[in-house]
Amino acid sequence: MSAVANGFYRPASRVLSLLLASPLALVLLIHPAAMLDGQGGYSHPQLMLVMWGISIGFVHGVGFVPQLWVWRLLFHPLLGWPLLGLGYLILWQAQR
Structure with missing residues (x-):
C-alpha cells in the first residue's frame, strides 16, 4: 500500500492538519508573548x-x-498532531 493510499493522506486529514497548524503559526508570528510561561x-x-x-x-x-x-x-501526521496539541496545551496554560 502506498503512502498516498492510506487514510492519513485523504483530504479530511490534510484539512485537519492545516486547521491545527494555521492558528498556532499565526500566534507565534503575531503575538509570541502568548507562549510565555508563568x-x-x-x-x-x-x-x-x-x-x-x-x-x-x-x-x-x-x-x-x-x-x-x-x-x-x-513529517508524518501521527507525529505532527500530538506536537500541535502540545502547542495548544502551552497556549492554554499560558492564559491561565
Missing part, C-alpha cells in the same frame, strides 16, 4: 517541538508526500 520565559525545547509540529501540519496539509522513508517518518 515566570515570563519560553521553554525553547518545547517551542522547537511545537514549530516542528507546525511544519508537519503545513507539509501534510498542502498534500506534499515525501518519497524518502526518513522524511516521510519525520
